[in-house]
Amino acid sequence: MSKKNLATIAVRGGIESDGQYKAVVPPIYLSSTYAFDGFDQKGPYDYSRCGNPSRDILANTLAELEQGAHGIVTATGTAGMHLVCQLLNPDDLLVVPHDCYGGSYRLFVNLAKRGAFKLQVIDQTNPAELDAAFAAQPKMIWVETPSNPLLRITDVKDICQRAKQHNTLVAVDNTFLSPVFQQPLTLGADIVVHSTTKYLNGHSDVVGGVVITKTAELGEELAWWANCIGITGSAFDSYLTLRGVRTLVPRMKQHLENALALVELLDGHQAVKQVYHPSLPSHPGHEIAKTQQQGFGAMLSFELVGGTDQVTQFINALAHFSLAESLGGTESLVCHPATMTHAAMDEAAQLKAGITQSLIRFSVGIEDKDELVDAVKTALAAVKI
Numbered sequence: 001m002s003k004k005n006l007a008t009i010a011v012r013g014g015i016e017s018d019g020q021y022k023a024v025v026p027p028i029y030l031s032s033t034y035a036f037d038g039f040d041q042k043g044p045y046d047y048s049r050c051g052n053p054s055r056d057i058l059a060n061t062l063a064e065l066e067q068g069a070h071g072i073v074t075a076t077g078t079a080g081m082h083l084v085c086q087l088l089n090p091d092d093l094l095v096v097p098h099d100c101y102g103g104s105y106r107l108f109v110n111l112a113k114r115g116a117f118k119l120q121v122i123d124q125t126n127p128a129e130l131d132a133a134f135a136a137q138p139k140m141i142w143v144e145t146p147s148n149p150l151l152r153i154t155d156v157k158d159i160c161q162r163a164k165q166h167n168t169l170v171a172v173d174n175t176f177l178s179p180v181f182q183q184p185l186t187l188g189a190d191i192v193v194h195s196t197t198k199y200l201n202g203h204s205d206v207v208g209g210v211v212i213t214k215t216a217e218l219g220e221e222l223a224w225w226a227n228c229i230g231i232t233g234s235a236f237d238s239y240l241t242l243r244g245v246r247t248l249v250p251r252m253k254q255h256l257e258n259a260l261a262l263v264e265l266l267d268g269h270q271a272v273k274q275v276y277h278p279s280l281p282s283h284p285g286h287e288i289a290k291t292q293q294q295g296f297g298a299m300l301s302f303e304l305v306g307g308t309d310q311v312t313q314f315i316n317a318l319a320h321f322s323l324a325e326s327l328g329g330t331e332s333l334v335c336h337p338a339t340m341t342h343a344a345m346d347e348a349a350q351l352k353a354g355i356t357q358s359l360i361r362f363s364v365g366i367e368d369k370d371e372l373v374d375a376v377k378t379a380l381a382a383v384k385i
């Protein structure tokens with residue numbers, strides 16, 4: 001199979017597929033239902049929960065970007081994770097990282113509490129904890145790398161090699177990097193999940209998700225479940241998300257370039273205690289990131305010198321960044337994990353996860369690089385230390 005460049009896949013997916021009017025950009029099929037050709041003669045589509053042409057074009061494009069066999073577009077990223085959980089029975093063990101996305105953690109813990117499956121929460125960067133977890137013969141291991149908000153890196157290839165020996169499925173949440181910077185299926189994973197809300201749509205105007213499988217068999221099983229539990233994505237959201245995907249590659253390049261400029265400014269600045277970004281040689285996951293990623297990503301976090309007073313001074317003086325949760329849009333966002341994204345954790349749990357009051361997270365957008373650098377420089381100068 002010839003390997004197309006990612007930018008070509010992203011731009012060309014579904015282009016000129018309209019047989020009726022030869023529209024270059026595929027139309028949105030909003031119809032909920034489709035007429036049969038005749039008695040007992042079903043066409044390619046019958047009802048939009050089961051299948052929809054607009055959703056299928058997005059699913060096929062995203063599957064091709066991740067080099068998977070099958071893509072299933074879901075209503076939210078969380079719905080995609082819930083879909084993957086359908087593969088688990090009450091006696092099956094699921095192993096998840098202690099620092100996974102808060103919504104994932106809530107979903108796994110609460111489904112396990114009701115007996116949907118057994119759950120073990122571990123630090124996946126610790127080989128001893130991984131050994132112990134695999135000894136319990138898990139049905140599936142859930143990986144999220146880089147993690148949020150400290151950008152810890154998990155070695156996907158190593159986990160996939162261990163998993164193979166135990167017949168364990170590997171599912172990877174690839175939301176933070178997109179297929180442009182990481183392709184977990186090529187590292188040995190069985191399933192990739194995205195919140196398309198983030199980089200894939202990239203414009204902060206759709207909530208959505210996708211599940212992509214390495215094999216067609218697993219894809220068909222999950223597609224059956226997606227219809228059964230009714231979590232497939234809408235046609236209109238699929239159209240908008242595909243529109244966002246068109247520019248995925250140039251966006252990711254600019255996101256990264258801007259992020260690296262900010263890392264350079266922050267690292268070693270007198271108002272900054274520590275910077276967390278895998279591009280830094282001092283980052284514990286730097287070497288693994290270099291081999292398993294094609295780019296270091298545009299999410300970064302850092303600790304200011306001082307506490308909440310300094311955080312307030314910094315955020316109040318910061319231009320061009322919106323104080324908001326979420327990530328991956330064209331616009332830059334700043335977030336205070338302790339009071340925003342990770343507020344549901346109590347203080348002890350926050351500290352255990354390394355989330356201090358002086359930690360700040362950036363989702364670096366694609367505004368002008370020099371103006372972002374100037375904005376952060378000015379805000380750092382406003383911090384009284």
Ligand SMILES: *Cc1c(COP(=O)(O)O)cnc(C)c1O
Pocket residue numbers: 076077078079101103104144148173175176194195196197198207208209
């Ligand atoms: C946002 C996010 C999710 C959840 O996706 P929704 O689209 O908000 O349901 C899952 N994983 C990661 C890493 C995320 O950032």
